[in-house]
Amino acid sequence: MKNLNPKIALLIGLILLLVSGGLYWKTSTPSISAEDQASCESAVQNQYGEQAAALIDRCKTDVGFVAMTKAQNSGAGSAQELATAISQANQKDTGNHMLYMFFVGLTLMVGLVFTLRGIKGLTQKTE
Numbered sequence: 001m002k003n004l005n006p007k008i009a010l011l012i013g014l015i016l017l018l019v020s021g022g023l024y025w026k027t028s029t030p031s032i033s034a035e036d037q038a039s040c041e042s043a044v045q046n047q048y049g050e051q052a053a054a055l056i057d058r059c060k061t062d063v064g065f066v067a068m069t070k071a072q073n074s075g076a077g078s079a080q081e082l083a084t085a086i087s088q089a090n091q092k093d094t095g096n097h098m099l100y101m102f103f104v105g106l107t108l109m110v111g112l113v114f115t116l117r118g119i120k121g122l123t124q125k126t127e
Contacts, residue, residue: 006121
């Protein structure tokens with residue numbers, strides 16, 4: 001890496017910083033499919049009627065709530081089955097979020113190293 005052209009190092013660093021920002025942006029929204037969201041919204045509307053407006057927003061942001069309505073629609077008979085469905089959805093979402101955050105940190109760190117080395121190399125060549 002010591003023989004790396006400073007312009008290339010700077011370019012690689014900036015690209016990695018952009019990738020890091022993209023990964024961070026992707027993790028800021030929960031991974032709820034449009035189909036699951038629509039199913040959740042219709043189930044909430046059917047179950048709660050006029051009071052559904054207060055809960056509809058949770059179909060867009062709460063993975064556990066979507067899993068609960070999905071389990072209720074599929075005929076989950078006990079609270080244990082509902083709790084299991086919610087827990088599994090939350091664990092999957094948390095695991096994905098942790099993995100994304102690891103890659104955000106990794107690309108951010110490597111991107112900063114490349115960017116700083118590129119800037120340092122460019123300033124040393126001009127002096």
